[in-house]
Amino acid sequence: MIMRRSLTLLAAAAAVASTMSIPAQAEEYPSERLTYTIAFGPGGGNDRMSRTVVDILRKYDLYPGNIVVENREGGSGAVGFSYVAGKAGDPYRLTSTSGNFIGTPLVADTNWTYADFTPIGLLASDAMLLVVRSDSDFGDVDAFVDAAKAGRVTIAGSGSAGPERVTASLFAQAAGIEFEYVPIGSGGELVTALTSGSVDAVVANPSEVAGQLDAGTLKALAFSDSARSTNNPDVPTFMELGYDFSFSLPRGVVMPNDLEPAAQDWWVATLKKVIETPEWQEYLAKNGMSGNPIWGEDFATYLAATSAQYRDTLVKIGAIQQ
Amino acid sequence: MLAEIASNLSLGLSVAASPEGFLFLVIGAFLGMIVGLFPGFGPAAGIAVLIPMTFGLQPTIAIIMLAGIYYGSMYGGTITSILINTPGESATVASTIDGYPLAQKGRAGPALVMQAIASFFGGTVGVVLITALAPSLANFAASFGPSEYFLIIAVGLLMLTTMMGDNKFKGFISALIGFAVGTVGVDVMSGQQRFTFGSPELIGGVYFVAVAIGLFGIGELLHCVFKGQHRQPAKRLRISFRDKEFWPSKEDYYQSRWTFWRGSGIGFIAGVLPGSGATLGSIIGYSVEKKVAKDPEKFGKGEMRGLVAPEAANNAASAGAMVPLLSLGIPGSGATAVLLGAFLMWGLQPGPLLIVNDPEFVWGLIASMYLGNMILIAMSIFAIPLFVKFLDVPYVNVVPVIVLLCIIGAFAINASIIETWILVVSGLIGFAMKRYGYSPAATVLALVLGSMAEETFLQSYIISQGTMSLFWERPVSLVLFIVLLSIVVLPLVLTLLNRSKNAREGVSNGA
Numbered sequence: 001m002i003m004r005r006s007l008t009l010l011a012a013a014a015a016v017a018s019t020m021s022i023p024a025q026a027e028e029y030p031s032e033r034l035t036y037t038i039a040f041g042p043g044g045g046n047d048r049m050s051r052t053v054v055d056i057l058r059k060y061d062l063y064p065g066n067i068v069v070e071n072r073e074g075g076s077g078a079v080g081f082s083y084v085a086g087k088a089g090d091p092y093r094l095t096s097t098s099g100n101f102i103g104t105p106l107v108a109d110t111n112w113t114y115a116d117f118t119p120i121g122l123l124a125s126d127a128m129l130l131v132v133r134s135d136s137d138f139g140d141v142d143a144f145v146d147a148a149k150a151g152r153v154t155i156a157g158s159g160s161a162g163p164e165r166v167t168a169s170l171f172a173q174a175a176g177i178e179f180e181y182v183p184i185g186s187g188g189e190l191v192t193a194l195t196s197g198s199v200d201a202v203v204a205n206p207s208e209v210a211g212q213l214d215a216g217t218l219k220a221l222a223f224s225d226s227a228r229s230t231n232n233p234d235v236p237t238f239m240e241l242g243y244d245f246s247f248s249l250p251r252g253v254v255m256p257n258d259l260e261p262a263a264q265d266w267w268v269a270t271l272k273k274v275i276e277t278p279e280w281q282e283y284l285a286k287n288g289m290s291g292n293p294i295w296g297e298d299f300a301t302y303l304a305a306t307s308a309q310y311r312d313t314l315v316k317i318g319a320i321q322q
Numbered sequence: 323m324l325a326e327i328a329s330n331l332s333l334g335l336s337v338a339a340s341p342e343g344f345l346f347l348v349i350g351a352f353l354g355m356i357v358g359l360f361p362g363f364g365p366a367a368g369i370a371v372l373i374p375m376t377f378g379l380q381p382t383i384a385i386i387m388l389a390g391i392y393y394g395s396m397y398g399g400t401i402t403s404i405l406i407n408t409p410g411e412s413a414t415v416a417s418t419i420d421g422y423p424l425a426q427k428g429r430a431g432p433a434l435v436m437q438a439i440a441s442f443f444g445g446t447v448g449v450v451l452i453t454a455l456a457p458s459l460a461n462f463a464a465s466f467g468p469s470e471y472f473l474i475i476a477v478g479l480l481m482l483t484t485m486m487g488d489n490k491f492k493g494f495i496s497a498l499i500g501f502a503v504g505t506v507g508v509d510v511m512s513g514q515q516r517f518t519f520g521s522p523e524l525i526g527g528v529y530f531v532a533v534a535i536g537l538f539g540i541g542e543l544l545h546c547v548f549k550g551q552h553r554q555p556a557k558r559l560r561i562s563f564r565d566k567e568f569w570p571s572k573e574d575y576y577q578s579r580w581t582f583w584r585g586s587g588i589g590f591i592a593g594v595l596p597g598s599g600a601t602l603g604s605i606i607g608y609s610v611e612k613k614v615a616k617d618p619e620k621f622g623k624g625e626m627r628g629l630v631a632p633e634a635a636n637n638a639a640s641a642g643a644m645v646p647l648l649s650l651g652i653p654g655s656g657a658t659a660v661l662l663g664a665f666l667m668w669g670l671q672p673g674p675l676l677i678v679n680d681p682e683f684v685w686g687l688i689a690s691m692y693l694g695n696m697i698l699i700a701m702s703i704f705a706i707p708l709f710v711k712f713l714d715v716p717y718v719n720v721v722p723v724i725v726l727l728c729i730i731g732a733f734a735i736n737a738s739i740i741e742t743w744i745l746v747v748s749g750l751i752g753f754a755m756k757r758y759g760y761s762p763a764a765t766v767l768a769l770v771l772g773s774m775a776e777e778t779f780l781q782s783y784i785i786s787q788g789t790m791s792l793f794w795e796r797p798v799s800l801v802l803f804i805v806l807l808s809i810v811v812l813p814l815v816l817t818l819l820n821r822s823k824n825a826r827e828g829v830s831n832g833a
Contacts, residue, residue, distance in 0.1 A: 047370075048663060071370075074738060075525030076508070082522055108508075108515060108525055154785055160510055182468075182784050183510050184777075188652035188659075189471070195650075198467025198785055198792075207666065211651035211673015286666060319512065 029091060029263055033066045037095045039080025041073040045126070045205070045287070049251055050096040052283045053123075056274050063270070076100045078110050085112035087256045091263035098126065099163040099249040102307045106314055107161045114307055117254035119299035120267045123275055124289040125248035127225035128167040129235065130155075131209050132201045133194060134219045141175075141221045141241050144201065148177035156182040156193050157203040161319040164203040167224045167247050169313045174243040181317075194218065206231060206288030224248060231288040250306060251289065252299060268295050327453055330681070334689030337682055343383055347690050350387035351697045354394020355705075359402060360731055365395040365411075365657040373664055381668035382683045386690040388664055392657050393445060393640045393691065396600075397698045400437045400633060401709055405430065406724055408539035412530060412770045413600035413636040415763050416608045418538060419485055420621060420628030427624045430710050432570040436626055437633045438702035439570075440582060444634035445695040447586035448593070448641025452688055459594050460649035460674070466595055468781035469792040473802035474595065475775045478602040480809050481609035482768065486761045487622055496761040499751075500768025503528050510777045511784075523740040530769050532732045536745040537762035539728045541752020543721050548757070552718040568706075570626070578630045581611055589635030593642025600639035601770055607635030641691065648672055648684055 036054055040046040050069065057063045072080035077100035084095045097114075105113040130141065138144040147153055157164025160183040172179050182199055184190045191209060194202045195217065202209075206229065212218040213232070220235045226246040228237055239246055253271060255263070274280055275293055284291050294302050314320045337343055357368035369388050376384035399414045404421035417437070424433035451459075466474075479497075486493020506517045507527030518524040546552070585607040592603030611631035612621045621628045646652040651672035653659035665672050670680060677684045712720075732745035755762050786792035794800045 041366075041370075048667070073526075075522040078522030078525055079738070104525075108522065109520055110522055152787070156781075160508075160512060180784060180787075182781050184468070184781060188646070189468075191650070191652055192464055193467050193781075195464040196467035196470070196796075196798075197465075198469065198782075198796075211671050211675065214671065215674035217674060286669060 029260070029266055030063065030065060032092050033068060034063060034092050034094065036067055036069045037080055037084050037093065038069065038071045039073070039077040039084075039095060039100075040098075041071055045207070045251075046077075046096050046098045047071065048287070049098075049124075049283070052279065053096070053253065053271075053274060056277050056279050057270075059279070060273070060277065062273055075108065075110075076104045078104050078108055081117075082110060082112055084254075084256055085116040088116075089258040090256055091259050093256050094120075094253055094267075095255075097250050097252045097254055097303075101250065101254075102303070102310050103162060106307070106311050107320055114254075114303040116257055118257055118259050118264055119296060119303060120253045120255060120264065121271050121296070122250050122252040122292075122294040122299045122302060123271065123280075124251040124284055124291045124293075125225060126205065126251050126289055127223055127229070127246075127248035128164060128203050129206055129209065129220040129224070129232070130167075130171065130201055130222045130238075131194065131204055131213075131218050131220050133197070134216055136200070136219075138201070138221065141238070141243070144221060145175045145177055147200075148172075148175070148179055152180060153177075153201065154180045154182055154199040155201045155203060156184050156190055156199040158190055159183055161314055161317075163247070163249050163310075165317065165319075166310055166313045168203045169317055170245040170247055170309075171222075171224075171238060171243060173316075174238065174245045191218075207286075210288060225290055227290060227292070229288055229290055231285060247309065248290075250299075250303060252294075264296065330685045331453065331689055333682060334685030334687070337382055337686030338386060338690035338693055342380075343386055343686070343690065344693070346379065346383050346387040347390050347694055348697055350390025351394040351694050351701065354391040354396075355398035355698070355701060357391060358395035358398020358400075360727070365392050366660050368395065369657060369660045369664065373660075373667070376664075381670065382686045384668065385661075385664060385670075385683070385687055386694075388661060389644075389687060389690065390694050392661060393637065393694060394698055395657075396445075396637050396640050397438065397441050397702050400441070401434065401702075404433050404437065404629075405709060405712060406539060407542040408724075408728065409534055409766075412534065412766065413604050413639070414632075415534065415538075415601070415766050416485065416604040416632035417629055417636075419608065419763055420623075420625050422542075423622070423624030424626070424629060428567075429624065431565075431568040431706060432574060432626070433629060434706045434709060435568070435703060436570045436574060436578075437629055438699050438706075440578075440585065440630040440633035441637040441702070442695050442699035443582045444586045444589055444637035444639075445641055445698075446692065447583075447634075448590050448638040449688060449691045449695070451590050451638075452641060452645055452691075456645055456649055456677075459645045463594050463646040463652070464650060465798055467796070468778045468785065469796060469799045470802060471595075472775060472778035472782055473793065473799060473806055474592075474602065475771055475778060477802070477806055477809065478605050479768070479771055479775060480806070481605050482764050482771075484609040484612045485605070485622075485767075486764050487759065489759055492758070492760045493764050496755065496764040497768040500765040501772040503533065503765075504769045504772035504776075507773075511780050521740065523738055527773065528744060528769070529741060530766055532741040532745045533748045533769060534766045535728045535732055536748025537752035537755065537766060539724060539752075540745065540749025541754075541756050541762060543724055544749060544753035545756040546717065547721060548753070552716075552721060554717070574626045578627045581627045581630045582634050584610060584614075585631040585634030586638040589638030590642040592635070593639030594645045599643050600636040601767070603635040603639035603642075604632035605767060607631040644687075644691075648676060648687075649674060651676075 036050060038047050038050045054067055054069055072083050084093055087093045102114060104110060132138045155168045157168060165181055168181060184193055190202055190204060193199050209218055213220055220232060222238045222241060223229055223235045224238055224247045357365055369391050376387060399411055400417045403409045403414045403418045404425050407418050407422040409415045409418050421433055482497055506524055508525055509516055588607045588610060589603035593599040608631050611627050612618045643658050647658050653662045670683060729742060733742045752762050782792045793803050
């Protein structure tokens with residue numbers, strides 16, 4: 001943190017020096033220092049994706065100037081996204097989206113929504129697995145549905161109104177079953193809730209259960225994306241199995257509103273180069289994500305649709321008012 | 323089995339004791355101590371900031387260095403607890419209770435030496451236990467669901483009563499303040515916001531580090547200024563290795579000879595359980611020590627055993643936390659979650675197969691922890707005269723420096739001005755608590771444990787359909803439940819028995 005501050009100072013000093021020496025004129029975009037804000041703490045999923053993007057930009061010299069990375073953590077992304085949204089008109093601000101980019105404005109009183117950002121691109125989608133213990137009676141999703149119809153099943157996921165709960169609710173709706181949802185704080189406790197036999201199933205991010213799936217102690221029944229994951233090619237999607245829904249979260253890049261179209265175009269073109277690199281492919285593979293990129297205004301349409309789907313589910317389960 | 327352990331360890335040492343491995347282990351341990359010294363700048367942030375520095379390294383070497391930062395910070399963190407009564411993280415709160423009074427009694431040197439020895443002891447016992455028991459312990463950790471977590475946290479909360487000082491009533495009020503502050507943030511069950519007053523920064527709750535720095539650090543400073551300590555000339559504490567005053571006395575070692583073992587054992591078990599392992603371990607370690615002592619009234623007034631127990635425990639716990647991380651891929655704390663992120667970045671997938679697929683990595687890491695603890699104890703003891711020099715500085719100059727450090731620390735965590743205000747307000751409350759004999763330790767620990775207890779209780783409640791039967795239907799829960807009941811009921815029964823015995827004796831004497 002201290003290091004980051006002094007870097008910021010140095011860079012600020014450099015910026016001041018350069019503006020003093022060069023008279024103001026319309027320069028080529030981009031020509032200044034870029035600030036990449038991460039709305040979450042170090043080490044999390046959003047942080048890893050953002051730092052991967054920045055490392056690729058640096059390694060292949062895709063960005064001509066300095067790049068400063070800063071974590072602005074707090075309120076499930078509310079603080080960091082609010083900060084970037086407040087920089088409207090500044091073409092040197094980037095941030096990464098994840099589930100909370102959609103979810104937090106729906107459940108909390110934030111002063112921004114997805115519409116307060118300029119969409120650049122959806123780089124990957126992050127879908128959920130329905131996971132059970134290997135020694136449980138649930139051989140497949142149908143067995144799980146039958147058990148839910150015959151009795152009571154418990155499904156755990158991170159948070160009370162997060163993407164895990166939305167996935168579980170969409171599944172229950174498609175299968176016509178009822179279930180008891182158990183919200184659990186963090187990924188680690190989520191896995192032990194399942195391994196200890198406290199709950200029947202969990203909805204989890206593939207990276208949270210990868211080690212246990214490899215070892216065969218846990219078993220994935222279905223995947224919530226519209227296509228199978230490259231990491232778990234044996235796991236069918238809910239749609240294939242006849243449960244008609246898909247849900248995934250945007251791992252994308254956005255900028256503040258009110259930008260020149262040139263800035264947006266420049267970043268769409270640049271990020272298209274980023275996702276071509278072997279480093280990005282490796283990132284996708286390691287984190288169990290699928291990469292079906294969507295760019296510019298199509299990304300905006302996708303964000304609107306995902307937000308609506310999310311919102312409907314939260315209203316149905318009573319987490320938010322109409 | 324012993325031959326197997328020996329061959330595993332020699333494999334590990336061949337990695338860890340290579341010149342490159344050793345160099346980066348020393349760097350990691352040193353950085354860890356520095357990170358621990360800054361209030362608010364914890365191991366999680368330290369590791370995250372330094373991950374990019376390790377990109378050019380071999381994965382095993384990189385992780386050895388990052389892990390060194392992780393357990394090294396446990397050594398450094400206590401130094402501020404002892405010298406300026408400011409714990410950098412929740413695991414070292416318990417160490418302030420006797421550590422700071424020791425420094426005030428002029429025994430800062432022995433206290434720092436003893437904490438280094440206790441840390442070394444706890445850390446080493448922890449690594450030995452990992453070496454011998456890792457596979458079977460992993461299954462134990464995997465059997466912990468919400469009901470087991472709730473019960474173990476409840477045991478920890480009951481243990482808080484031993485840290486509250488002499489006035490239990492004021493102690494309970496202190497803990498209740500902590501619980502109340504812990505309710506701020508999103509309700510994990512309904513997703514509703516509680517007491518956030520529309521501020522997005524409070525959605526995640528009140529971060530305990532700012533509260534802890536305020537209550538302990540700023541509160542203590544204000545209290546010292548209130549007492550007029552800044553007007554007194556500085557005491558000259560000339561301490562060098564040759565002084566007898568510098569080293570702990572024979573009595574110190576003799577009295578705490580069992581404390582080392584008890585603290586390490588308790589800490590390790592607590593550390594293996596994901597959750598707030600090191601914090602719970604240090605609380606339970608301290609309480610057990612006070613309970614078994616023949617002279618519990620000495621605790622809280624500068625008793626060496628009261629420092630050794632939580633220190634051995636939190637270091638053993640930080641070793642224990644590697645068990646679920648390596649064997650299950652389950653991080654037990656913020657710092658181990660960042661380590662997990664680093665593992666993934668290097669393509670190492672922690673889980674039951676890690677030790678099979680990458681034995682050189684796992685055993686290299688474990689072997690490096692033996693070496694790391696040795697490096698850290700040497701480094702701590704050599705650095706102590708430097709730290710103790712700090713006490714020579716006139717108090718009037720110390721105050722502004724510490725205030726500045728605390729404020730920068732609180733702001734730097736999340737670059738949040740609200741958290742900085744929380745620090746300032748906590749400082750005023752901390753002063754009042756100190757002045758009127760309340761217990762800041764109880765407040766901070768209740769803040770950390772209260773919200774965890776609430777979550778796990780509600781989860782158990784939902785799972786058992788609102789009957790709470792989960793707490794005695796599951797075998798591990800049942801054992802914990804009986805322990806919990808006996809902690810509450812046994813003292814009552816004993817008191818009643820004594821009273822009736824006394825009454826009978828009284829009657830017979832009267833007759």
